[in-house]
Amino acid sequence: MLACLTKASAHKVCQIHRWCHGSPVHRYGLYALQWIVEINGKPTPDLDSFVNVTKELEHGEFVRVRTIHLNGKPRVLTLKQDLHYWPTWELRFNPDTAIWHRNVIKALNRSTV
Numbered sequence: 366m367l368a369c370l371t372k373a374s375a376h377k378v379c380q381i382h383r384w385c386h387g388s389p390v391h392r393y394g395l396y397a398l399q400w401i402v403e404i405n406g407k408p409t410p411d412l413d414s415f416v417n418v419t420k421e422l423e424h425g426e427f428v429r430v431r432t433i434h435l436n437g438k439p440r441v442l443t444l445k446q447d448l449h450y451w452p453t454w455e456l457r458f459n460p461d462t463a464i465w466h467r468n469v470i471k472a473l474n475r476s477t478v
Contacts (some may be wrong), residue, residue, distance in 0.1 A: 379415045381432075388451050393444045395430060403431035416455055416470055424448040424473050448473040 379401045384390040401409050405428060409415040422428055426446045433439050452472030458465050 379409050379412055385451075389444045389447050393442055395432065395442055395444065398435040399432040399440070401430060401432055403429075405429050412455070419453050420470055422446050422453070422471065 381390075381395065381397050381399050381401065384396060390396075401415065403409060404415070404418040407414075407418045409418060424446055428444045428446055430442045430444060431439065432442065448471060453470040455468050455470060456465055457468065
């Protein structure tokens with residue numbers, strides 16, 4: 366799953382801010398203005414819990430995502446994880462150095478492709 370998430374100040378959930386065209390998130394309709402509240406039944410109240418849950422997801426696995434839209438409407442989607450073209454990564458800002466750091470969380474092992 367590829368989405369840029371931050372902790373929403375008014376809610377104890379992760380908010381989607383951006384997605385990439387053609388990614389599983391785009392193909393299955395998981396757009397901005399939604400909060401991710403659960404992945405496969407596991408709560409994601411902050412970015413760290415979201416990252417921990419996504420570490421468990423395997424390539425080709427179907428993933429159930431529970432969201433709440435900005436208007437308060439809940440929704441459940443099922444996505445198919447695609448680590449071949451869309452590895453899972455996070456982008457974090459370090460305020461001390463004023464530098465963004467990209468950390469790959471999970472990618473398909475290229476030797477098995």
